[in-house]
Amino acid sequence: MGKDQELLEAARTGNVALVEKLLAGRKGGLLGSGSGPIPLSNLLR
Numbered sequence: 001m002g003k004d005q006e007l008l009e010a011a012r013t014g015n016v017a018l019v020e021k022l023l024a025g026r027k028g029g030l031l032g033s034g035s036g037p038i039p040l041s042n043l044l045r
Contacts, residue, residue, distance in 0.1 A: 016040055 010018040020040045
């Protein structure tokens with residue numbers, strides 16, 4: 001399974017720890033731009 005598929009599956013199942021781990025491994029990425037990384041738990045509120 002590719003990284004993108006792993007990320008989608010982790011998001012679907014609510015595996016926040018794995019989603020954060022997979023996103024942290026990306027350069028820039030969805031959460032890494034701007035003034036700094038945003039904890040995923042803050043986005044899920």
